[in-house]
Amino acid sequence: MADAVSMDKIVSLCRRRGFVFPSSEIYxxxxxxxxxxxxxxxxxxxxxxxxxxxxxQERDDIVALDSSIILHPQVWEASGHVSGFTDPLVDCxxxxxxxxxxxxxESECGQRPSKxxxxxxxxxxxxxxxxxxMFETRVGALEETGVPVYLRPETAQGIxxxxxxxxxIARRKPPFGIAQVGKSFRNEITPGNFIFRTLEFEQMxxxxxxxxxxxxxxxxxxxxxxxxxxxxxxIRESHLRIRPHEADELSHYSRGTSDxxxxxxxxxxxxxxxxxxxxxxxTAHTQSSGTKLEWVEQDGSRYxxxxxxxxxxxxxxxxxxxxxxxxxxxxxxxxxxxxxxxPQLAPVKAAVLPLIAKDExxxxxxxxxxxxxxxxxxxxxDDGGQIGRRYxxxxxxxxxxxxxxxxxxxxxxxVTIRDRDSLVQERISIARAREHVLDRLQQPWSTPKPD
Ligand code: ATP
Numbered sequence: 376m377a378d379a380v381s382m383d384k385i386v387s388l389c390r391r392r393g394f395v396f397p398s399s400e401i402y403x404x405x406x407x408x409x410x411x412x413x414x415x416x417x418x419x420x421x422x423x424x425x426x427x428x429x430x431x432q433e434r435d436d437i438v439a440l441d442s443s444i445i446l447h448p449q450v451w452e453a454s455g456h457v458s459g460f461t462d463p464l465v466d467c468x469x470x471x472x473x474x475x476x477x478x479x480x481e482s483e484c485g486q487r488p489s490k491x492x493x494x495x496x497x498x499x500x501x502x503x504x505x506x507x508x509m510f511e512t513r514v515g516a517l518e519e520t521g522v523p524v525y526l527r528p529e530t531a532q533g534i535x536x537x538x539x540x541x542x543x544i545a546r547r548k549p550p551f552g553i554a555q556v557g558k559s560f561r562n563e564i565t566p567g568n569f570i571f572r573t574l575e576f577e578q579m580x581x582x583x584x585x586x587x588x589x590x591x592x593x594x595x596x597x598x599x600x601x602x603x604x605x606x607x608x609x610i611r612e613s614h615l616r617i618r619p620h621e622a623d624e625l626s627h628y629s630r631g632t633s634d635x636x637x638x639x640x641x642x643x644x645x646x647x648x649x650x651x652x653x654x655x656x657x658t659a660h661t662q663s664s665g666t667k668l669e670w671v672e673q674d675g676s677r678y679x680x681x682x683x684x685x686x687x688x689x690x691x692x693x694x695x696x697x698x699x700x701x702x703x704x705x706x707x708x709x710x711x712x713x714x715x716x717x718p719q720l721a722p723v724k725a726a727v728l729p730l731i732a733k734d735e736x737x738x739x740x741x742x743x744x745x746x747x748x749x750x751x752x753x754x755x756x757d758d759g760g761q762i763g764r765r766y767x768x769x770x771x772x773x774x775x776x777x778x779x780x781x782x783x784x785x786x787x788x789x790v791t792i793r794d795r796d797s798l799v800q801e802r803i804s805i806a807r808a809r810e811h812v813l814d815r816l817q818q819p820w821s822t823p824k825p826d
Contacts, residue, residue: 380701382640385694386569388701388712392772394418395570407567407574414772415693417722417753419577422692423556425719426579429604430554437552437581438545442533444558445514445524453663454532454656455627456509456525463503464564467492475565476503482565508561526560531684533557534582535656538668542584549670549680550593552583556689568641570690577689584670584680587654590630593683594651598633601649601685605635605692609717610699613826614638615646628655637695646695647687654679696720700773702824706798709763714773715796715822718815721773724752725812728765730781732758740805741780744790747809748778752816770795776812796823 389395393412399405411419430437451457463476470485474492484490486497493500509528513521527533534553541553556579563572570576585593598617605615620632630651637646657668657679671677700714718724725748729741741756748754755774757765762779769777777793783802784790790808791800803811 380640380698382569385640385697385701388714388771389415389569389697394697394772405574407563407572409570409573409690414722418696418716418720419689419693421720421722422689422696423577423579425608426604426687426689426692427554427556429607430552430579430581436547436550437554437583438541438547440534440537440541440553440555441557442530442537442555444527444560445512446527446533446536448522448524449663450532450536450660451509451525453659454535455659456528456532457507459627460509460528461505461507462564464506465492465500465503468499468501469497473564474500478565506562506564508563510560510562528561529559529686530555530557530578530580531582531686532656534580535660535668535682536664538584538657539666542670550583550585550589552581554579554581556580568639570694571639571641571644573690576691578686579689579692580684580686582652582656583683583685584657585683586670587678587681590651590653590681590683594631594649597683597685598635598649601647601687602635605637605646605695608696608720609715609820609822610637610695611822611824611826614699616643618643626650628652637698639695639698646691647685649683649685652682652684654681656682699822699824711767711770713770713795715824716773716775717820718775719820721775722753723755723769723772723774724776724816725754726765726769726774726777727754727756728762728777728779729758730762730779736785737780737782740784740788740790744778744780744805744808748812751809752812766793776815778808 392414394415396410396412397404398408398410431439464473465476466473467485472485474482479492482492484492484495484498487495492498510526511523514524515521534555556577558575559578560575563574567573583593583597602617614637616636618634618636625632630653632648632650634645635647636643661668669677669679696716700716702713702715704711727741727745729737731737745754745756766777775795779791788805789802790805792803793800
């Protein structure tokens with residue numbers, strides 16, 4: 376069963392409010408590529424911050440890394456990406472379109488979009504051929520002499536090749552992890568379903584190095600930790616599930632993988648993957664580079680750590696949060712669209728609104744409050760249009776609190792604070808407003824949407 380929220384509604388809200396735009400639009404667009412506007416950048420940054428906080432700041436066994444996008448080409452030979460990071464593709468000799476052989480029943484025929492490729496009499500599909508997903512480019516000034524290199528298709532390999540640096544310099548001992556957030560690139564052929572699958576995207580990956588005998592236990596631990604993280608930031612239980620891979624689905628490096636799936640408008644799909652990669656990567660890079668990537672105990676005994684990897688796409692995570700937060704309701708005979716985002720994810724935490732934009736007294740108080748708030752949280756000042764319309768605008772971008780300066784403020788220095796979800800309005804003193812917002816931001820939150 377697909378979610379009641381359609382992808383079209385999400386796409387249209389994202390465009391209307393400047394979260395996400397189709398990329399290169401004035402040139403007709405580029406498939407599976409998107410640009411992020413102001414609120415999209417703020418939301419995406421908050422997703423990354425919450426992930427980094429859970430991975431690095433709130434723990435003492437994981438450190439951060441930022442490795443290069445372009446790595447030595449041998450990295451991708453050793454990792455198996457040059458030979459094996461492929462999708463099977465078929466071409467249709469009739470309509471000239473290209474499809475993923477394993478996604479035919481999700482693709483549209485080039486002539487009859489209501490049918491799948493291969494379903495009409497005219498369809499003439501070739502045999503499947505393997506197509507490598509890595510983008511290739513060259514380092515060096517000259518086309519002829521430049522060295523061919525790849526844009527990384529995942530951030531993980533940059534972590535493995537730095538294992539020795541981090542273990543020595545950060546003085547970590549297994550079990551310990553290295554976390555990285557950064558861009559990855561894949562020449563995806565299947566059309567994208569908005570930001571679910573794009574040519575370039577950001578990944579949040581963490582490689583957790585453990586003694587081999589403890590790998591199974593840590594694998595189970597990380598599947599649960601990551602599931603809990605999505606729940607902590609508001610994803611409804613009914614829309615989240617863990618799906619262990621069947622043996623024939625496992626990647627070449629994996630001893631066990633579980634997808635954390637979300638019920639997207641396109642149906643249940645992978646949100647995050649958690650894999651037990653064994654010693655595949657450290658062994659492969661040791662053999663290929665000649666540098667021993669292993670752990671040496673104080674008594675001189677040595678072993679190659681096993682690796683547990685949770686890997687999540689920032690953009691896919693942002694899409695899941697948007698879908699889960701999207702809500703429509705009728706309040707006092709008027710439609711309201713609201714993003715019920717966790718306050719810590721919301722692009723703007725507090726909006727400050729002078730009730731009458733032409734009233735100098737109200738404007739002065741509202742500007743002063745806004746300037747005080749914006750030092751500590753992302754805040755917005757809005758004096759454009761009717762107050763009701765201003766509330767609606769903030770609801771649509773998910774702002775949890777709107778503080779309104781009105782006549783009474785001029786008498787007693789209090790403002791109303793309106794809660795996005797309950798619509799309850801309380802009066803608080805201006806002097807306490809900053810503390811009030813900061814307090815509420817730290818309180819646990821769960822969505823009022825039915826599970
Ligand atoms: P899929 O089966 O959807 O192609 P995958 O199994 O190839 O994904 P991984 O290599 O495990 O994906 O990547 C880890 C995570 O990175 C995925 O769970 C997803 O959140 C994200 N991701 C992967 N490819 C893309 C993409 N093209 N666009 C956006 N996010 C992506």
